Amino acid sequence: MKKISIDPITRLEGHGRIDIFLDEEGEVANAYLVIPELRGFEKFCQGRPVEELPRITARICGVCPEAHLMASAKACDAVYHVDPPPAGKKLRELFYSAFYVADHTTHFYILGAPDFVMGPDADPAVRNILGVIAKVGVETGGKVIEARARSLDIIKMLGARTVHPIGAIPGGMSKPLSAEERVDVEESARWMVDFAQFTIQLFNDLVLANKEYVDLILSDPYTLPTYYMGLVDDKNRVNFYDGLVRVVDPEGEELVKYAPAQYLDNVAERVEPWTYVKIPYLKKIGWKGFVGGKDSGVYQATPLSRLNAADGMATPLAQAEYERMYETLGGKPVHQTLATHWARIIELLYAAERLLELTMDPEITDRNVRTIPTETPTEGVGIVEAPRGTLTHHYVTDEQGLVTECNLIVGTTNNIAPMSISIRQAAQGLIKKGEVISEGLLNMVEMAFRAYDPCMSCATHALPGRMPLEVRILDSTGQLVERLSQGLA
Amino acid sequence: MAGKPRVAFYWAGSCGGCEIAVLEIRERILDLAQAVDIIFWPVAMDFKYQDVEAMEDGSIDVCFFNGAIRSAENEHLARLFRAKSKTLVAYGSCAHEGCIPGLANLSDREGIFEVVYRENPSVENPEKLVPVTRYDLPEGEVELPTFYDTVRTLGQTVPVDYSVPGCPPQAHQSWAVFEAFVKGELPPVGSVIGAGEKTVCDECEHVKEEKKVKQFFRIHEIVPDEKKCLLEQGIICAGPATRSGCGALCPTANLPCRGCYGPPPGVVDQGAKFLSAVASVVDANTEEEAARIVSQIADPIGTFYRFGLAASLLRRRKLDQ
Ligand code: SF4
Ligand code: SF4
Numbered sequence: 159m160k161k162i163s164i165d166p167i168t169r170l171e172g173h174g175r176i177d178i179f180l181d182e183e184g185e186v187a188n189a190y191l192v193i194p195e196l197r198g199f200e201k202f203c204q205g206r207p208v209e210e211l212p213r214i215t216a217r218i219c220g221v222c223p224e225a226h227l228m229a230s231a232k233a234c235d236a237v238y239h240v241d242p243p244p245a246g247k248k249l250r251e252l253f254y255s256a257f258y259v260a261d262h263t264t265h266f267y268i269l270g271a272p273d274f275v276m277g278p279d280a281d282p283a284v285r286n287i288l289g290v291i292a293k294v295g296v297e298t299g300g301k302v303i304e305a306r307a308r309s310l311d312i313i314k315m316l317g318a319r320t321v322h323p324i325g326a327i328p329g330g331m332s333k334p335l336s337a338e339e340r341v342d343v344e345e346s347a348r349w350m351v352d353f354a355q356f357t358i359q360l361f362n363d364l365v366l367a368n369k370e371y372v373d374l375i376l377s378d379p380y381t382l383p384t385y386y387m388g389l390v391d392d393k394n395r396v397n398f399y400d401g402l403v404r405v406v407d408p409e410g411e412e413l414v415k416y417a418p419a420q421y422l423d424n425v426a427e428r429v430e431p432w433t434y435v436k437i438p439y440l441k442k443i444g445w446k447g448f449v450g451g452k453d454s455g456v457y458q459a460t461p462l463s464r465l466n467a468a469d470g471m472a473t474p475l476a477q478a479e480y481e482r483m484y485e486t487l488g489g490k491p492v493h494q495t496l497a498t499h500w501a502r503i504i505e506l507l508y509a510a511e512r513l514l515e516l517t518m519d520p521e522i523t524d525r526n527v528r529t530i531p532t533e534t535p536t537e538g539v540g541i542v543e544a545p546r547g548t549l550t551h552h553y554v555t556d557e558q559g560l561v562t563e564c565n566l567i568v569g570t571t572n573n574i575a576p577m578s579i580s581i582r583q584a585a586q587g588l589i590k591k592g593e594v595i596s597e598g599l600l601n602m603v604e605m606a607f608r609a610y611d612p613c614m615s616c617a618t619h620a621l622p623g624r625m626p627l628e629v630r631i632l633d634s635t636g637q638l639v640e641r642l643s644q645g646l647a
Numbered sequence: 648m649a650g651k652p653r654v655a656f657y658w659a660g661s662c663g664g665c666e667i668a669v670l671e672i673r674e675r676i677l678d679l680a681q682a683v684d685i686i687f688w689p690v691a692m693d694f695k696y697q698d699v700e701a702m703e704d705g706s707i708d709v710c711f712f713n714g715a716i717r718s719a720e721n722e723h724l725a726r727l728f729r730a731k732s733k734t735l736v737a738y739g740s741c742a743h744e745g746c747i748p749g750l751a752n753l754s755d756r757e758g759i760f761e762v763v764y765r766e767n768p769s770v771e772n773p774e775k776l777v778p779v780t781r782y783d784l785p786e787g788e789v790e791l792p793t794f795y796d797t798v799r800t801l802g803q804t805v806p807v808d809y810s811v812p813g814c815p816p817q818a819h820q821s822w823a824v825f826e827a828f829v830k831g832e833l834p835p836v837g838s839v840i841g842a843g844e845k846t847v848c849d850e851c852e853h854v855k856e857e858k859k860v861k862q863f864f865r866i867h868e869i870v871p872d873e874k875k876c877l878l879e880q881g882i883i884c885a886g887p888a889t890r891s892g893c894g895a896l897c898p899t900a901n902l903p904c905r906g907c908y909g910p911p912p913g914v915v916d917q918g919a920k921f922l923s924a925v926a927s928v929v930d931a932n933t934e935e936e937a938a939r940i941v942s943q944i945a946d947p948i949g950t951f952y953r954f955g956l957a958a959s960l961l962r963r964r965k966l967d968q
Contacts, residue, residue, distance in 0.1 A: 327867050
């Protein structure tokens with residue numbers, strides 16, 4: 159049996175690798191997404207004072223530390239049975255909305271756009287953000303940098319730092335927003351709403367107007383019906399910061415809607431001896447292997463999943479786009495993983511609109527941003543939507559608030575099983591009789607998991623970057639038979 | 648140096664934040680790309696291991712290496728980059744002193760595997776499996792690098808020429824470091840670069856009044872005065888035991904420094920220095936009273952050695968074997 163290794167696929171808590179095995183006929187037998195790194199936060203958070211966990215767990219990820227900061231602060235609120243004052247909650251959501259603008263912008267322009275703007279089989283030398291900018295204009299590149307800079311300035315304003323910001327603590331935020339600061343945030347939020355609309359227009363013109371791309375989005379290798387997960391508000395609309403976790407089945411029917419404290423009834427994790435990452439699945443449906451469909455507990459937690467799991471968006475412009483997407487793609491739910499890019503920019507628009515709403519809220523500059531906890535700490539769960547999926551932090555403490563148990567189900571890991579399936583499907587569609595069709599194959603396989611924006615792809619955030627991808631075909635003795643590479647020096 | 652310096656960036660066991668932090672020099676990235684020849688940079692450019700292996704020893708002028716040494720793969724790459732680089736820089740707290748993931752040295756591989764793969768309440772693992780370095784799947788064998796018992800710093804693994812502290816290093820400091828390399832204006836080998844020569848307190852705007860405290864508070868317990876020194880209000884702050892350079896960022900959010908820039912000049916063990924700084928603000932008439940007040944501090948090891956355990960004199964909890 160031959161083995162094809164794609165190594166390294168860059169960061170997901172470090173490096174990642176895809177091993178594709180071919181059978182005797184040269185057809186794809188299976189594909190494995192192997193994560194060779196572990197750091198063990200669940201263990202060494204034990205013994206730490208729980209109020210320090212927002213700062214400690216932020217170090218899980220340098221790309222989305224804001225998500226860990228927020229999930230952790232919410233878990234701390236629950237541990238201390240404390241409810242932050244309205245301005246405290248709103249400031250957290252404001253901060254978090256600014257983060258979403260930065261993160262989704264980065265993903266869409268740097269990782270997603272090159273495939274659609276330049277074409278999946280364009281020369282790798284131009285299939286990158288520089289190629290995108292050359293094609294759509296330097297002005298667009300400037301806007302992308304500005305969107306990131308404006309978001310980071312808001313994060314620093316409230317969180318003191320950009321990478322690994324602080325500021326969210328048990329009971330609220332550590333400092334209020336001043337009236338002068340609010341004016342700056344409002345100005346940026348207005349700019350961001352325009353920018354998000356500009357982005358959607360760009361997507362319309364370059365992607366939706368091109369039949370070839372629409373066909374690619376709708377093609378079989380990129381179609382994966384599974385359960386979908388996402389946080390929703392009391393009207394079942396998408397929310398990133400707070401609410402209940404809703405799961406819908408592949409037909410779009412609600413399976414369950416659970417509060418953070420009930421996550422253990424709903425999600426379980428599987429250990430596989432060939433990877434350091436655990437593989438979550440829906441507990442009530444059960445683990446049936448790396449397969450999609452209604453009988454399998456595999457679920458997706460991505461921008462598209464969040465839209466599938468919700469009934470709509472809470473802001474008007476994003477809601478209109480939400481409706482248009484489902485009309486265009488033939489109704490809910492959408493199973494085409496490449497449509498995740500579309501869902502992501504609808505979320506970008508929502509984040510910008512929500513940011514603007516919050517800056518206009520008369521309470522946002524209220525000085526009362528934290529409640530001092532008075533009750534004995536016990537146990538708590540905090541859930542937010544990280545850009546890459548539902549993020550769960552669960553802590554148990556002793557009476558002093560020292561952590562005795564810490565459990566974390568992080569964004570990207572939700573999608574390990576569906577990513578593995580998508581990679582296998584893409585490989586099966588493209589590798590026939592042991593023939594690796596072309597260099598374009600590499601990118602097509604890569605596209606299968608890039609749609610999920612796995613954290614490993616975040617390594618290429620923010621600059622001209624492509625994931626390095628190398629396919630090695632090895633025979634059964636481990637002898638190198640052939641090597642193809644993309645975008646490698 | 649003849650021609651442009653050949654520069655590499657690489658990461659081992661880390662969160663990716665150091666890579667993102669380099670980007671925060673924003674548009675000056677382009678100036679950097681002009682001044683040096685960047686040959687490896689996972690965050691921005693594609694690369695492969697084979698290219699590094701094929702290079703002649705010493706053919707990289709400067710390698711900025713971030714991340715700690717957590718696994719056999721990390722160690723392999725640390726050795727590889729050491730051999731290929733004339734100058735090796737431990738960039739960021741993980742490479743410099745182990746950082747927060749170095750707190751794993753309070754346990755070992757077995758302890759970590761037990762919690763992560765068996766005890767965590769969401770785990771369904773009736774067979775009590777844990778990952779293994781070689782595993783036979785029906786379709787063939789899959790390998791994983793060995794996960795070590797102990798987190799080591801880069802300098803504990805291979806000789807390091809310079810260290811840049813910070814979790815992550817702040818953009819203005821990184822820029823100063825890049826400029827120093829381009830201009831060839833470097834201090835003696837072994838120096839900490841990209842930081843100040845004082846303590847965080849020297850950059851902090853919270854005012855010290857030489858006040859003593861009878862009681863310590865945890866961050867969620869009181870709302871501090873925004874103008875006054877946090878430590879003098881009883882909130883444990885690492886400022887006096889931490890090297891300057893970040894611009895005293897954390898206190899600007901009314902939260903204490905946790906020490907990510909490592910020990911100040913001349914101090915070997917940040918935790919010991921931190922403890923004595925804390926003891927010096929205690930208002931006690933007797934030693935017993937002082938001891939009682941200091942004993943209120945929750946989680947002394949995780950507080951005093953938050954970022955520096957792996958590099959400290961303690962280094963790790965004793966292994967059973
Ligand atoms: S102890 Fe902390 S708050 Fe006080 S001056 Fe030093 S850094 Fe600032
Ligand atoms: S104040 Fe302390 S913890 Fe915060 S960035 Fe500076 S050195 Fe690091």
